[in-house]
Amino acid sequence: MPAIIQTEGLTRQYGRQTAVDGLSLEINEQEIFGFLGPNGAGKTTTILMLLGLTEPTGGRARVLGVDPAHDPLQIKRQVGYLPENVGFYDDLTGRENLRYMARLNQLPESKAREQIETALATVGLNGEGDKLVGAYSRGMRQRLGIAELLIKEPKLLILDEPTLGLDPDGTNKMLDLIVSLSRDRGITVMLSSHQLEQVQRICSRVGIMIKGRLVALGSVEELAKRKLGDDAGPNLEEIYMRYFKET
Amino acid sequence: MWTICRKELADHFSSIRFLILFCLILMVALVSTYMAATSVREALEGMFKPSHVFLLLFTAPGKFFSLVQFIAFFGPLLGIIMGFDAINRERQHRTLAKLVSQPIFRDAVINGKFLAGVITVSIAVSSLILLLTGMGLLTVGVVPGQEEIGRLVVYLIVSIAYVSFWLGLAILFSILFRSLATSVLASVALWIFFSFFIGFASDLVADALKPVRNSRDTEQIVANRRVADAASLASPAVLYSQATSTILDPYRRTRSNLVLTGMMERLSLERFRNPLPLDQSILVVWPYLTSLLALTLVCFGLSYVIFMRQEIRSV
Numbered sequence: 310m311p312a313i314i315q316t317e318g319l320t321r322q323y324g325r326q327t328a329v330d331g332l333s334l335e336i337n338e339q340e341i342f343g344f345l346g347p348n349g350a351g352k353t354t355t356i357l358m359l360l361g362l363t364e365p366t367g368g369r370a371r372v373l374g375v376d377p378a379h380d381p382l383q384i385k386r387q388v389g390y391l392p393e394n395v396g397f398y399d400d401l402t403g404r405e406n407l408r409y410m411a412r413l414n415q416l417p418e419s420k421a422r423e424q425i426e427t428a429l430a431t432v433g434l435n436g437e438g439d440k441l442v443g444a445y446s447r448g449m450r451q452r453l454g455i456a457e458l459l460i461k462e463p464k465l466l467i468l469d470e471p472t473l474g475l476d477p478d479g480t481n482k483m484l485d486l487i488v489s490l491s492r493d494r495g496i497t498v499m500l501s502s503h504q505l506e507q508v509q510r511i512c513s514r515v516g517i518m519i520k521g522r523l524v525a526l527g528s529v530e531e532l533a534k535r536k537l538g539d540d541a542g543p544n545l546e547e548i549y550m551r552y553f554k555e556t
Numbered sequence: 557m558w559t560i561c562r563k564e565l566a567d568h569f570s571s572i573r574f575l576i577l578f579c580l581i582l583m584v585a586l587v588s589t590y591m592a593a594t595s596v597r598e599a600l601e602g603m604f605k606p607s608h609v610f611l612l613l614f615t616a617p618g619k620f621f622s623l624v625q626f627i628a629f630f631g632p633l634l635g636i637i638m639g640f641d642a643i644n645r646e647r648q649h650r651t652l653a654k655l656v657s658q659p660i661f662r663d664a665v666i667n668g669k670f671l672a673g674v675i676t677v678s679i680a681v682s683s684l685i686l687l688l689t690g691m692g693l694l695t696v697g698v699v700p701g702q703e704e705i706g707r708l709v710v711y712l713i714v715s716i717a718y719v720s721f722w723l724g725l726a727i728l729f730s731i732l733f734r735s736l737a738t739s740v741l742a743s744v745a746l747w748i749f750f751s752f753f754i755g756f757a758s759d760l761v762a763d764a765l766k767p768v769r770n771s772r773d774t775e776q777i778v779a780n781r782r783v784a785d786a787a788s789l790a791s792p793a794v795l796y797s798q799a800t801s802t803i804l805d806p807y808r809r810t811r812s813n814l815v816l817t818g819m820m821e822r823l824s825l826e827r828f829r830n831p832l833p834l835d836q837s838i839l840v841v842w843p844y845l846t847s848l849l850a851l852t853l854v855c856f857g858l859s860y861v862i863f864m865r866q867e868i869r870s871v
Contacts, residue, residue: 362657382659396654397651
């Protein structure tokens with residue numbers, strides 16, 4: 310299976326500080342990849358480099374076979390990125406927000422209308438589409454964020470803390486949504502999160518990044534064997550804390 | 557880019573603050589033109605019609621100020637109000653990261669916003685001038701000649717460039733400052749400085765560089781005034797008001813306010829006082845127009861460069 314994301318020694322320095330240090334990573338098609346790490350570990354910087362929004366100072370990356378530093382538009386056309394705490398134009402309705410995004414993606418008007426309806430139905434907001442986004446709850450906003458990504462029919466979704474600040478019900482809906490997108494539509498998902506239990510529930514593989522370096526990579530079971538011994542159950546929380554204390 | 561421009565246009569025209577400011581300017585402009593019109597009509601009562609009456613509507617001070625002065629003072633506010641939150645509003649609402657992760661070039665964001673602002677300004681200023689022209693036609697009953705219309709068109713273009721300068725400046729501040737309040741205050745501070753205090757500032761500069769030691773020495777005074785004049789040209793407001801007053805007043809043949817003439821000399825000058833043709837007027841203010849445009853471009857260019865180099869991650 311071809312790798313959707315492939316990086317080799319990807320590095321980004323800000324002055325003397327190294328935000329991302331020689332990251333080598335492969336994410337395969339249809340995976341749900343969990344990208345873990347404490348705040349300021351370089352996760353967001355990595356994501357921005359993958360999208361071509363920040364230039365790496367060293368190393369290479371390929372996303373969907375394209376170098377983001379050279380052809381970011383090609384990547385942004387096929388990759389949906391949900392930033393942490395995504396914002397919307399609160400004075401527009403949900404549908405209008407989606408329409409704006411569809412126009413920015415240069416979808417033809419009729420296709421856009423169709424896509425907007427499908428996307429709203431997929432995230433379960435079709436009844437709410439004509440309300441102002443300012444009146445949305447946090448869970449609805451987050452789901453609208455996903456809908457915005459779906460209208461361009463992405464091959465890859467990069468989600469930054471998609472469940473942050475959601476109530477248990479909202480969290481469950483969000484996780485189910487992510488799993489169904491991956492299973493039913495074959496979309497590859499890379500998600501960064503602090504909620505380890507959720508990550509363990511839906512991710513096929515995880516990577517742990519601490520202080521700019523990728524310290525662990527593999528499925529939760531593999532990592533458990535490596536770190537906690539053969540008999541220990543796969544507990545991501547414990548694995549994470551081990552790595553965290555070691556570095 | 558056009559998509560962003562279209563959205564921004566819709567935002568401008570439906571935003572309450574733009575409507576309020578436009579209504580305010582419209583109201584004051586109507587009143588001042590009406591007063592100017594009344595006084596022009598009274599002055600013309602029973603007299604032979606001199607040339608270029610129509611332009612007097614715009615340049616004649618009514619009770620307080622002429623329309624041209626008014627626009628020179630308050631036009632900038634229009635630009636500032638449309639630009640001061642262009643980028644940092646997107647930051648605050650956390651939509652900027654989303655916007656730039658769409659398949660558009662990053663400069664499309666800033667180009668689209670600037671373009672939308674310029675279009676809004678053009679529509680607002682043109683409709684204002686057309687409305688006032690219509691009112692002038694009704695109240696004074698003088699039809700503007702071809703040349704007068706030409707002068708008005710030039711005036712319109714210069715005004716749009718002038719307001720665009722402030723728009724560019726406001727956008728620059730909206731990139732530099734994260735907070736909306738800081739950015740609007742910075743723009744307003746510069747506006748106040750350039751519009752009201754530039755006179756004092758240029759006097760200070762002149763006194764420092766070419767002090768007048770002997771108040772009878774005309775050469776010293778002239779040198780001092782020259783420096784002051786030059787220094788005040790740093791202000792786009794001065795550039796604009798000098799350029800437009802020359803354009804709208806065909807009898808002005810020099811930009812300089814200080815022409816020292818003797819009694820006899822003045823008399824002989826008066827005898828040959830004829831209006832300049834339009835192209836000559838334009839020639840007189842050409843340097844002003846180019847510097848105004850250059851300032852606008854510098855502002856926009858700076859914003860462009862800073863925005864392109866800025867890190868998105870700190871959004």
